[in-house]
Amino acid sequence: MEKTGLINLEYVNTVIKERPRDIHKGDCGKVLVIAGSVGMAGAAVLCARGALRSGAGLVRISAPGELYPILQVGVPEATCVPRELSLPDLMACDAIAVGPGLGDDGQSAKLIRTILKKYEKTVVLDADGINAVSREGLLDELRETGAKVIMTPHPGEAARLLNYCGIDISELDRPATAQTLAEKTGAICVLKGSGTLVATEDGESYTNTTGNPGMATGGSGDVLTGIIAALAGQKLSPVDCAKAGVFIHGMAGDLCAKSLGETGMTSLDLANMVALAFKQIVGK
Numbered sequence: 001m002e003k004t005g006l007i008n009l010e011y012v013n014t015v016i017k018e019r020p021r022d023i024h025k026g027d028c029g030k031v032l033v034i035a036g037s038v039g040m041a042g043a044a045v046l047c048a049r050g051a052l053r054s055g056a057g058l059v060r061i062s063a064p065g066e067l068y069p070i071l072q073v074g075v076p077e078a079t080c081v082p083r084e085l086s087l088p089d090l091m092a093c094d095a096i097a098v099g100p101g102l103g104d105d106g107q108s109a110k111l112i113r114t115i116l117k118k119y120e121k122t123v124v125l126d127a128d129g130i131n132a133v134s135r136e137g138l139l140d141e142l143r144e145t146g147a148k149v150i151m152t153p154h155p156g157e158a159a160r161l162l163n164y165c166g167i168d169i170s171e172l173d174r175p176a177t178a179q180t181l182a183e184k185t186g187a188i189c190v191l192k193g194s195g196t197l198v199a200t201e202d203g204e205s206y207t208n209t210t211g212n213p214g215m216a217t218g219g220s221g222d223v224l225t226g227i228i229a230a231l232a233g234q235k236l237s238p239v240d241c242a243k244a245g246v247f248i249h250g251m252a253g254d255l256c257a258k259s260l261g262e263t264g265m266t267s268l269d270l271a272n273m274v275a276l277a278f279k280q281i282v283g284k
């Protein structure tokens with residue numbers, strides 16, 4: 001398999017397969033979404049919807065109790081568990097998505113430290129999860145963790161992680177930034193934007209070929225986090241989760257743009273269109 005290049009449908013067809021007829025939801029992965037805070041429940045809804053539309057068998061949303069009514073309407077298919085997670089709850093899931101809408105109440109850094117210390121499967125780190133790593137200087141913990149980390153910063157979050165204070169984000173050298181982040185943290189780095197990049201610490205680098213400006217709308221990154229976590233719950237390798245995840249996310253965005261147009265499409269439309277992207281890839 002090529003270690004650099006474009007992420008295209010030919011590659012995605014090698015990793016996204018038709019479901020066995022006798023599959024059951026336990027085979028499709030238990031995804032824990034640690035997201036949402038008062039005022040940002042939507043990020044948890046979008047991340048959980050992205051995971052469910054990507055074939056996750058079960059989604060549990062770890063959120064403050066006051067969000068439960070909103071979450072249970074927004075994602076009736078998911079169950080809610082407290083933000084104060086027990087270790088068994090944490091270890092029982094097949095993949096973790098942490099960060100969308102998490103806020104910065106000081107608890108997030110403690111939670112992320114616990115995950116990095118105890119968890120050894122795949123963690124998708126996004127948004128306020130990334131910001132907590134920047135704020136609390138957790139890059140060493142990222143490097144030493146037994147977990148397989150996929151981080152999904154947008155350029156603003158990447159600049160914070162690398163302490164690039166005061167630079168003009170549009171001047172960022174994107175391939176170099178993605179590579180530096182992957183090398184510094186040992187995580188797979190998904191540097192989002194037009195032509196999202198996927199970089200690994202041993203120099204693999206891929207460029208996505210799907211997506212459009214209609215995806216420049218609040219919450220579309222939260223959806224991607226759920227997609228990647230769902231693929232991890234279905235046992236794809238971390239680099240395949242990242243590569244196939246960004247491709248399918250952009251493909252769903254292109255399907256949205258085709259049916260709704262780039263101006264009015266929203267991240268909730270995007271989350272729901274992920275199902276059609278999978279249908280087009282798998283054929284059913």
Ligand SMILES: NC(=O)C1=CN([C@@H]2O[C@H](COP(=O)(O)OP(=O)(O)OC[C@H]3O[C@@H](n4cnc5c(N)ncnc54)[C@H](OP(=O)(O)O)[C@@H]3O)[C@@H](O)[C@H]2O)[C@@H](O)CC1
Pocket residue numbers: 039040041042043044099100101102103127128154155156157169192193218219220221222
């Ligand atoms: N419904 C919900 O609950 C939602 C909840 N959300 C949650 O909000 C939290 C904060 O996340 P966030 O991304 O909105 O804010 P932040 O991290 O400050 O970065 C944004 C600023 O960075 C800059 N910027 C420069 N280039 C950029 C680029 N290419 N792509 C993106 N940004 C770029 C640019 O700065 P500007 O140019 O405006 O000065 C831009 O304003 C997080 O937890 C997230 O999950 C959201 O998902 C929305 C829906």
Ligand SMILES: Nc1ncnc2c1ncn2[C@@H]1O[C@H](COP(=O)(O)OP(=O)(O)O)[C@@H](O)[C@H]1O
Pocket residue numbers: 127153154192193194195196210211212213214215216217218219220221222223224
């Ligand atoms: N112009 C664009 N072309 C293609 N994809 C885009 C464009 N603008 C944004 N996106 C995609 O939309 C998503 C935005 O993520 P993010 O900034 O984290 O949004 P949010 O935090 O609001 O969910 C990323 O996956 C990014 O690649």
Ligand SMILES: [Mg+2]
Pocket residue numbers: 126127154221222
């Ligand atoms: Mg985001």
